[in-house]
Structures are given as C-alpha cells and as structure tokens.
Amino acid sequence: MSALSTVVGREYFTRVRSKPFVIGTLLAPLLFMGFLALSAWLGTRAADAELRIGVVDRTGELAATLIPRLAEMGFRVEALTAEEVGDPLEAGVPPLDRVAAGELRGVLVVDEETLRNGRAVWWGEEGPSAFRRVTLQQAVGQAAMEHRFRGEAEAGMVSLLAGGSLEVVFVGEESDPTRDLAGVVLGVAGAFILYFALLVYGAMVLRSVLEEKTGRIVEVILSSVRPWELMLGKILGVGAVGLTQLLIWVVFGALLLTLGAAALLPLVAETGILDQVPVFLPGWGLVVFFLICFFLGYFIYASIFAAVGAMCSTEEEAQQLQLPVVMVVLVPFLFLLPVLEDPESRLATVLSLFPLFSPILMFARVAVDAAPPWQAGISVVGMVGALAVVAWVAGRIYRVGILMQGKRPTLPELWRWVREG
Structure with a gap:
C-alpha cells in the first residue's frame, strides 16, 4: 500500500468511525424528519x-x-x-x-x-x-x-x-412556470450545499493539519511520507468523509420522499403538491455538474485551508487567518439571489466565471438554465486551472510551514516559501 493511500485511509476511517461523525450524520436527518412530523401533527391539529x-x-x-x-x-x-x-x-x-x-x-x-x-x-x-x-x-x-x-x-x-393580474408570454421557447420555480429551488439548495461543504470540510482539513502540527507528531509522519503526499492524503480523506456524509443524507432524503412523505404530511398530500415533486428532482446533467462543482470547489478551498493550517501554530492564529478564506466563500453566496434574479446579466456572467466563485454561482445559473454550455465549460476549465495554481502554491507553503513553529509568517516570508519550497 502506498504512503498516499495510507494517509487517505487513516483520515477517512478515523473520522467516519468517530462518535461525533456517527451521531451528527444520523442525528441530523432524524431531527429533520422529527421536526417535519411534529410540524405536520401540530399543523393537522x-x-x-x-x-x-x-x-x-x-x-x-x-x-x-x-x-x-x-x-x-x-x-x-x-x-x-x-x-x-x-x-x-x-x-x-x-x-x-x-x-x-x-x-x-x-x-x-x-x-x-x-x-x-x-x-x-x-x-x-x-x-x-x-x-x-x-x-x-x-x-x-x-x-x-x-x-x-x-x-x-x-x-x-x-x-x-381585486387588483388585476399579469400574464407572462415568453417569446420563442415556451417556459413552464413550475419548472422555472424548480430551477430556482434547485439552484438555491445546491448552492447552499456547496457553500456548507466548502466551509465545513475545508475547515476540517485545516483542523487536521493544525492538530498534527501542534501535537508535534508531524515530524514523525514526514519521516515516512513526503509533504505533498500528506497534504493530498488529508484533502482526499476529508473529502471522502464529506461525500459519505452527503450520500447518507441523500439516501435519508430519498427514503423520506418516497416512503413517508404522504403519510408524514397529510395536509400537503391533500393539496396535490406531492404531484409536483418530480418536477423538482434534478436531471442527471445537473447532478453531474453539481459533482464537478463540488469536487473542484472542495479541492481548491481545501488546498487553501491546508496551507493556512500549515502557517499557524495555535488555534487562535488559525481562526484569524481562515477569516479571509471564509469571506471569499461567503461572497458568491451573498450574490446568489441577485444572480438568480437576473442570471443572464453581465454581472452574473462575470461573477460565475471567476474560478473561486464558479462552484456556487455557475451551478446556480446552470440550475435555472441560464448559462450556455460554453460558459459552463469555461467555468470548469477555469476551476481546473485555479486548482492547479492553488495546489502548487499551497503545496509549497505546506512543505515549509508544516515544520515551522513559533511566530506567524509575514507576506515576504510566505513569498520566499513559495519560491524556495
């Protein structure tokens, strides 16, 4: 077994076997289902x-x-x-x-x-x-x-x-209002999941790096593993943990939708809303693009978080240094509603093509069928290019910073790490 696969396996199995992971993964959907059941029961009464x-x-x-x-x-x-x-x-x-x-x-x-x-x-x-x-x-x-x-x-x-009414007539291709609403719902839901995943699992990589660095065990690990293998192994292992958690939640959601929705929400079933559920299910193309955005976005931000963890010596330093990264993730989420309001505008196009914003904003535009295929393709190429640059820079910072202890590095020192790493 290679050193990389050993690191990935250790990161993955250590986390998925931990009590916090099991409790959090199982408790979240159970609490959600319980909340729906309680709401339905109270609402019915x-x-x-x-x-x-x-x-x-x-x-x-x-x-x-x-x-x-x-x-x-x-x-x-x-x-x-x-x-x-x-x-x-x-x-x-x-x-x-x-x-x-x-x-x-x-x-x-x-x-x-x-x-x-x-x-x-x-x-x-x-x-x-x-x-x-x-x-x-x-x-x-x-x-x-x-x-x-x-x-x-x-x-x-x-x-x-009564105030009159407004009938919207689309010129050219007909539009289904229900399907338009479904696109917005899928865009917002998918963007929120991506935002959650980038922050939570990226921060998990940072904490993993910081724990080994502050515990003074990284020197022992690096005696048998190269720095880039350790960094990549952590990113892959934590990413696999996140994907496992999301898949479990998707399975729970599917079971809730197919087996218990009508019984759990009798009021909703009576209104016929459940008949519209198939319209709100994403197509395979959107699912594939979501996975592309998830993996590329995760690897980009996880690399940044890993570099931040290597630069820090204490938890306080990590909290301070990760704030700019969190703000970068927050910016596309803040622009989500304006972009969905006018997804074909120049602002929406430019923001969604920026590689650090593409995972969230380009997915939202694709969900509402507002992004031409060539723009989606350019965004993927941009994310791949950004990942290559970020991984190269983060790898050099990680290689030097993981062994450094004491004061936080200055910008000139970081530049020297990148050049000499």
Whole structure:
C-alpha cells in the first residue's frame, strides 16, 4: 500500500468511525424528519380545529358564493340556518354550544350590512389567527363584491377591484412556470450545499493539519511520507468523509420522499403538491455538474485551508487567518439571489466565471438554465486551472510551514516559501 493511500485511509476511517461523525450524520436527518412530523401533527391539529366553521347567511343570497370560496381557501364549512341560531345570536343556542365543545372554531354571520360594506361578525370563544382573519375578510369581501356587481360586468369588475393580474408570454421557447420555480429551488439548495461543504470540510482539513502540527507528531509522519503526499492524503480523506456524509443524507432524503412523505404530511398530500415533486428532482446533467462543482470547489478551498493550517501554530492564529478564506466563500453566496434574479446579466456572467466563485454561482445559473454550455465549460476549465495554481502554491507553503513553529509568517516570508519550497 502506498504512503498516499495510507494517509487517505487513516483520515477517512478515523473520522467516519468517530462518535461525533456517527451521531451528527444520523442525528441530523432524524431531527429533520422529527421536526417535519411534529410540524405536520401540530399543523393537522391546529388546522382541524381552526378550519371547521359555521356560516349563517341572514341575507339568503351570499351563502351560494361565500361557502364555495371559503372551501377553496381550505375551510371546512357547515351551513347553518338563521332559525338554528336565532336573531340575535346568543349564548346557549346549539351552534355556540358546539363552539364551546370544540366542534366548531366559530360561527361567521353575514347579513344585510355585509352586502352594504363587507362587514361580517365572528362568534367564537377566541378570534381566528391573523392569517385566517385575513382570508375570512377576503372571502367575505369578494363574495359581497360579486353580489353587488352581479351582471354582465361582474367578472371584470371583481378582477379590477381585486387588483388585476399579469400574464407572462415568453417569446420563442415556451417556459413552464413550475419548472422555472424548480430551477430556482434547485439552484438555491445546491448552492447552499456547496457553500456548507466548502466551509465545513475545508475547515476540517485545516483542523487536521493544525492538530498534527501542534501535537508535534508531524515530524514523525514526514519521516515516512513526503509533504505533498500528506497534504493530498488529508484533502482526499476529508473529502471522502464529506461525500459519505452527503450520500447518507441523500439516501435519508430519498427514503423520506418516497416512503413517508404522504403519510408524514397529510395536509400537503391533500393539496396535490406531492404531484409536483418530480418536477423538482434534478436531471442527471445537473447532478453531474453539481459533482464537478463540488469536487473542484472542495479541492481548491481545501488546498487553501491546508496551507493556512500549515502557517499557524495555535488555534487562535488559525481562526484569524481562515477569516479571509471564509469571506471569499461567503461572497458568491451573498450574490446568489441577485444572480438568480437576473442570471443572464453581465454581472452574473462575470461573477460565475471567476474560478473561486464558479462552484456556487455557475451551478446556480446552470440550475435555472441560464448559462450556455460554453460558459459552463469555461467555468470548469477555469476551476481546473485555479486548482492547479492553488495546489502548487499551497503545496509549497505546506512543505515549509508544516515544520515551522513559533511566530506567524509575514507576506515576504510566505513569498520566499513559495519560491524556495
């Protein structure tokens, strides 16, 4: 077995067998699934209690419009007659007894005043939530408007009073709004994963280098391993750890999506949103490009972090020196939303072609189908070139710095390390 494979195996198996890795890798998706289950359970209970309402129409004209509109908004409506509740509505009548028993959240009463100014009355032990209050007001107001403007101009008047609408017509190739949204979702999700991976696993390389340097065991290791083999072995080993963790999370996510989504989220299943899930699944081309961005971006930043670790002698120095690297990773993430807002702009193109920003921004542009293949190809070539330069410089700094102890090197000293390393 070569020295490089020995270093890679040691870095990989030492970390994947550690308790923090096992706990963190398994606990994260379990916590996420538990959070979804709890949210769904609480949401179901809250929705069942809040969505059951009674409607009393004293006009005899609004119920036909109001009740279907409330049903579209998710309410479970029970029509009550004016005789059931009496006039005026008072405590002790059966509908209010059902409210007290928790069978109904409340009773919505519409009358002649509703026809005049859209005012309705809510009877209940407590008011609806702020969100439900708005939807109730909207439903009552629209029903009253439709009644007032009933006739040939009814639909037009209601649309105008509701604020109008905007239809987008694409010139040339047709665009599917759902697919456009899926591209944005995949772009943001993939960019966040890349941002997380570059920072977390890059910093893991730095800590690994620093631990061996401060523990004074690196001298022993270098007696049987060349510096570049040690550095590359650490980068490959930690990268394999990160890829293993991501794959485990992907498997958990796939199981959650295919086996438990409908049962776990009954409210979502009822709305038909799960039917749109296939649209949000990435194609193989996007998956391949994501892996390219992941590996090239990781190797670039892991090399930088390894060089930073070799320059430091203490944890405090490492925290200070890694801040500029973190800021470089943060910049493309900060530009993510502006780039997705106008992915074909000159700013988006220039930023996504810059090799240190390409892993995040070019992937986001490819996800929304805004980057021509030649631009994606140039970004890959740029990342490969940047990796070659960064690895060469980082390797020379690592070769000298890993054996240095004491004060932090100055810029002239770093330049000398690069020239003489």
